[in-house]
Amino acid sequence: MRLLIRHIPLAVALLGFACAGVWAQPAAELKTKPTGIDAVLKAAKTGGDQFLEADQAFRFNASAAGTDQVRLTWEIADGYYLYRARIKVATSSAAAQLGTPQLPAGLIKNDEYFGRQEIYHHELTALVPVARAGTGSFELPLQVTYQGCAEAGLCYPPITKDVTLHLPARTAGGAGTAGVSSGGGAAAGNAAHAPAEQDWFAGLIRSGNPLIMLGWFYLAGLLLAFTPCVLPMVPILAGIIAGGGSNITTGRAFALSLTYVLGMALTYTLAGIAGAAAGSQIQTLFQQWWVLTLFAALFVVLALSMFGAFTLQMPSSIQSRIAQLSNRQSAGTFGGVAIMGALSALIVTTCVGPALVGALLVISQTGQIARGGGALFAMSIGMGTPLLVVGASAGRLLPKAGPWMDTVKKLFGVMMLAVAVWMLARVVPERLALLLWAVPALTLGWLLWREARGRAAVLWAVRGAGVAAGLYGLVLVSGAALGGTDPLAPIPALASHARELPFRPVKSVAELTRLVGEAREHGQGVVVDFSADWCTSCKEMERYTFTDARVQAALSTAVLLRADVTANNADDQALLKHFNIIGPPTIAFYNKNGEERAQYRVVGYMKAEPFAAVSRAALEAP
Secondary structure (H helix, E strand, O other): OOOHHOOOHHHHHHHHHHHHHHHOOOOHHHHHOHHHHHHHHHHHHOOOOOOHHHHHEEEEEEEOOOOOOOEEEEEOOOOOEEOOOOOOOOOOOEEEEOOEEEEEOOEEEOOOOOOEEEOOEEEEEEEEEEEEEEOOEEEEEEEEEEEEEEEOOOOOOEEEEEEEEEOOOOOOOOOOOOOOOOOOOOOOOOOOOOOOOOHHHHHHHOOOOHHHEEEHHHHHHHHOOOOOOOOOHHHHHHHHHHHHOOOHHHHHHHHHHHHHHHHHHHHHHHHHHHHHHHOOOHHHOOOOOOHHHHHHHHHHHHHHHHOOOOOOOOHHHHHHHHHHHHHHOOOOHHHHHHHHHHHHHHHHHOOOOOOHHHHHHHHHHHHHHHHHHHHHHHHHHHHHHHHHHHHHHHHHHHOOOOOOHHHHHHHHHHHHHHHHHHHHOOOOHHHHHHHHHHHHHHHHHHHHHHHHHOOOHHHHHHHHHHHHHHHHHHHHHHHHHHHOOOOOOOOHHHHHOOOOOOOOOOOHHHHHHHHHHHHHHHEEEEEEEEEEOHHHHHEEEEHHOOOOOHHHHOOOOEEEEEEEOOOHHHHHHHHHHHHHHOOOOOEEEEOOOOOOOOHHHEEEEOOOOHHHHHHHHHHHHO
């Protein structure tokens, strides 16, 4: 029956519904509740008292989203839904070819007539790539077909809308794809015309050569390894190796590092797949204040243990069992190291970059879990490569025996304190965070002064470094008392005061829609910055990119909005879902016509010069 309904004309399908309704219900119930074709006819006779007209139930709109992409949107009334499988987009133009519509993940419904279906409620936005010849402006005819139903039991016939969209002209040579740059975004020379990096990475996963895809994602991970989001893993791993004692060998240090990296990579990959497949923002799950506080406390405990305040050990009964097992193995601590790698993946390495977003988009929109998961794993190994170097060299760099080993362990304890403060800085006020940074600085100063030994030249060099660290800690305390917030410039009177961009807060999709409409009436573009207190790259954008004179000039005529998604409440999640955003930092642009220019969307940290170029291009009217 399902195949007949899908392929026979509408009249026969409606007749089938009517027959199904007659055979499925008792005669007494049929007298009071119309079913099948009777329900459709009654709705028509009563002028839609029971059901909305199709165009009211599914408000459709189409617009150009730049030079090579169109945006399709549906506002779906409460109590109604659209079928994903019934959405079709075609063009009659011989000069253009449409790509696969990029649709978000929907809900699974066991439909009475069509079986297991993916559906959408409330709202839906789809982006359709357009490949076209030439660089001039272009009129693109589209035929968009969709079908939906009412939860109350009425299914509408397929709806086809014919629209013609004006795609703006492209500059010659501007149709190329973006490459990877060390600045975290498209290179300045291509920024004005290249698609967003995350879209390039997504295309690479969908249809690229598997080996080339894995190579690019490995390189992307290697670049991420040198960002503030990943660097805290170095002292964590170094502390684990140092905790192995004076007899640790190069081979064992490398094996511990490899275990840590594999634990991190597998967890990162599995969490990314699960989060993308579920359609959720996995990044925010482990950024709640109590989670960060708990793990900061854990690192403080580890630091105190390295300082010799106490010894962390399991009960003797458990130790004896482990000792028996470890006598048969070459190492007995690899399980704990793998767990630390897994925790680091969830707590530390949560920065969003184009490669990560591309992989998660493909998994969530196309279901290509194997290719998307492979890309995430390759990127994770790239992020962990410097950690493997640390492990491979640890046997030579760390002292083998003597009091120096104890000093090295205490230095790694200072690093553990710094990691704890770095975590707490995401959830406490900035002035308090500045005061907390004084703790590892003063501890380092005390440690270097107390532990310094050796020849006079070395002794006083180490103590001099200790004095410098102690003075810096005192400056941090003074800066916090004076109202400072920046650890790199703690004294407010001496800090440079670059003009901050006047971002206005936006709290919901409805408020965003209203503000974009107001900007359109005044002929202004709109910039929407998605940020969070726990986002390290967001703070980099604020400090180094948004304060640059070129960036401020490029954004001077635009309306600047900021969506702070720190709380991850219902409104925050709705905003992220509306833009299909994995997490911050993400910056979206609207031109003067109120159209989002999705191909210029910036994901992750981007330096000032390329960001200024992207901003100028994105805000220009087509």
